Amino acid sequence: MRYFVHIGYNGLQYNGWQKQAGISNIQGVIENALSSIFKTTIAINGCGRTDAQVHASQFFFHMDLEQEWDFDLVFRLNKMLPMNIAVYDVIPMEGSPHARFDAVQRAYDYFLHTYKDPFLNGLSSYYLLDKLDYDQMKAAVALLPLYKDYRAFCTHPDKYEHTLCFVRTSSLMVDESGEKLRFQISSNRFLGKMIRIIMGQLLKIGKGLMSVDEFESHLISKQTPALITPAHPQGLYLSKVTYPYLDLKPRADFSAILQKQADSNWFKL
Numbered sequence: 088m089r090y091f092v093h094i095g096y097n098g099l100q101y102n103g104w105q106k107q108a109g110i111s112n113i114q115g116v117i118e119n120a121l122s123s124i125f126k127t128t129i130a131i132n133g134c135g136r137t138d139a140q141v142h143a144s145q146f147f148f149h150m151d152l153e154q155e156w157d158f159d160l161v162f163r164l165n166k167m168l169p170m171n172i173a174v175y176d177v178i179p180m181e182g183s184p185h186a187r188f189d190a191v192q193r194a195y196d197y198f199l200h201t202y203k204d205p206f207l208n209g210l211s212s213y214y215l216l217d218k219l220d221y222d223q224m225k226a227a228v229a230l231l232p233l234y235k236d237y238r239a240f241c242t243h244p245d246k247y248e249h250t251l252c253f254v255r256t257s258s259l260m261v262d263e264s265g266e267k268l269r270f271q272i273s274s275n276r277f278l279g280k281m282i283r284i285i286m287g288q289l290l291k292i293g294k295g296l297m298s299v300d301e302f303e304s305h306l307i308s309k310q311t312p313a314l315i316t317p318a319h320p321q322g323l324y325l326s327k328v329t330y331p332y333l334d335l336k337p338r339a340d341f342s343a344i345l346q347k348q349a350d351s352n353w354f355k356l
Contacts, residue, residue, distance in 0.1 A: 212322030
């Protein structure tokens with residue numbers, strides 16, 4: 088029987104989702120917990136591969152289990168897993184749906200603050216910046232759904248069969264003080280470090296180091312900029328994953344300091 092498991096995690100202490108020998112990773116921690124519970128080796132397949140120190144307020148993986156159980160698996164997993172990984176739902180599925188390949192849309196949030204705040208450390212990226220040009224940044228963000236090929240904003244484009252990404256939405260928001268920034272983007276897929284590279288380019292625009300026309304020229308030419316500086320990973324969240332057959336609301340309280348404020352005090356530019 089195939090099951091989808093709905094989770095969230097704080098990725099600050101991990102080198103990403105994907106299992107790698109000798110490196111702290113989320114996939115390996117969960118597989119070890121499941122294998123311990125069921126007394127057999129269990130492999131899981133995630134809906135994506137978040138980078139080191141990147142978070143997920145919504146993430147899915149699938150697993151195949153032949154044996155049945157008579158206990159609360161969500162409770163048992165949460166008891167075994169560290170506090171930075173939370174299991175929300177275990178969902179039995181018909182047939183052989185795939186957590187990665189069946190996803191039709193992924194949404195990300197990037198949070199940034201421009202003043203030192205110990206309570207946002209590790210939850211939002213800290214940049215000591217002043218007077219960012221939000222109008223120019225907004226103009227660049229508005230261009231993203233107009234283009235399909237994101238080869239220019241990828242670390243290793245040649246490793247992909249193609250670099251097409253169908254960006255459906257993109258927006259930029261600030262809080263009342265103008266000291267916190269939130270960038271949102273959704274697409275059917277994303278390339279390696281694509282969002283962090285875009286965010287890094289947006290910061291250059293905000294600081295007056297790059298024009299909107301120059302930003303767009305890379306999307307048009309598909310040529311990687313001479314210098315790409317990905318934004319810090321700590322502010323990035325995989326926040327929503329949607330399937331044709333499964334569309335669950337994220338657990339907003341996972342990133343409570345940011346998300347609850349975002350729902351009431353952020354203003355779209």
